[in-house]
Amino acid sequence: MIDVREKQELRDRIKEVLRSVSSVENRRASILVTKNVLNSEAWKSCPVVLSFVSINGELDTSMLIQIGLDQGKIVGVPRTAGSYMTFHRIRKLAFPGETGLTGVREPTSAHPAVEPGQELKFPEIAHRPEYATRDTPLSLVVVPGLAFDRRGNRLGRGGGAYDRYLARYNDKVVTIGVCLERQIVDAVPVGKQDIGVSYIATENGLYTTREL
Template structure:
């Protein structure tokens, strides 16, 4: 299935989630992620502001802040993402593409990130993701090194057997849904 059709189909399915179902599944996915060792040991955590019924991240933010973690969010800078720390969710304002992003703040060096929670429209068990087609996360993650662990946070309905991939697509280390955690490739540990 072509990427455009797959995007439309999955966006439509996600939008059909009723409010209570959305809230419940979002909370369960966040709870699964927060129980993972890669979350509990992370000192600097990158989250995202959800749009179009993406899994919410507010519980993760509150939990991270209450346990003394540094939390950063992306903002669009030209064709790139830059991550800045926020202290409260009120530090976010509507930015590029209508997504809430840090209003200001010093850009955090990618080498300082321990864990990045990544949104998407679809994911496969090999760690490939289908985003909205702009490539922001792929460009940011290209050439990543060191300790950064990447996690696709999604609903079970967003899982696909296989996604169309291109040379520039970056693989994630784990997927977390409302039901489970999936290690995506050899060499990653830490799932329950």
Template sequence: MHDIVSKTDLRTGILERRAIMTPEARTAAARSLRDALLSVPEIEMAGTIAAYASIGTEPDTRSLLFALWKRGAYVLLPRLLPDGDLDWASFEGPDSLAPGPRGCLEPTEPPRGPGAVASADVVLVPAVAIDRSGMRLGRGGGSYDRALARVGPAILTVGLLYDTELVDEVPSEPHDRRVRAAATPAEGLVRFA
């Protein structure tokens, strides 16, 4: 029970800090993240990239998604299934998104199935915090832990964060999945061993 309380406390504190960020700070962070990620060799060469449409106070991914799509990458975005798992469908530009469950924007293209994430060359995931070993703290639903379990060990998996969210330690449970890197506005891509 100690880990659950610790996860909850860490998540609550970070989400409170996100809520008081200025729109200017959010815009600057999104631009820095986009620019840093677009220059990562694996992302430059990727044919298929699994990503997500940010919501609320998450680091904004709209300009990143558009840039990846315009560059010619096949971009997969998640669709939340009733059991909390993620299905995937192609992103065909900003007009191809529609409101989904829990305030998410989802692609309107035909679903490709939960296993489609395994075909991605790079996987970008939301995170509330990540520690320097790659342990990721999400929103608590386990959707991305299930998706990351389908991704091969050689695939670059990256959690997107604001600068203060790369922390010393994230409490974890056996089902939690690590990411291989984090991206922050100030540090760019930070790879984990």
């Protein structure tokens, strides 16, 4: 049985570490992490990118989102209803939206939903025969986290939205967790409901969770 206190202690410890990261260091690391994600086979092969919108203290995902749009990818960002999360398509970085409960800008329900496994509903993808016949995921999910370990286990902020989302779609997506190298720990306490990631991108490189 997972010790809830153990998770909270790790959250508190990582939050303290992140408080020591300057805005300059965060910006530098964000650029390097972005480059490492862009160089990944997952990014190159997936026509759909689903990314979180960063808040203060997190690695900046705006560059990744903008590049995805510039490259003609279908880009989706999260919309939440309680702990239930969906991704909706945006066509520009400064998308029309509303502020969610966590203070993050979210798309409105008028933005088309982007659902893993249903990517062929978008003409840009359906018209490409290599996507229509592919049996590997078409969607890449860029996953936030306070901490990750070498097996790809992830510690979030405690809401469980990403765990619930990935429980629904984990076999239909490729996942890359993004964090600073110092957010990688020896072991993240996990339970049955916790879903890990396939890759981790830090300022030092991109790792599969078996090679980290």
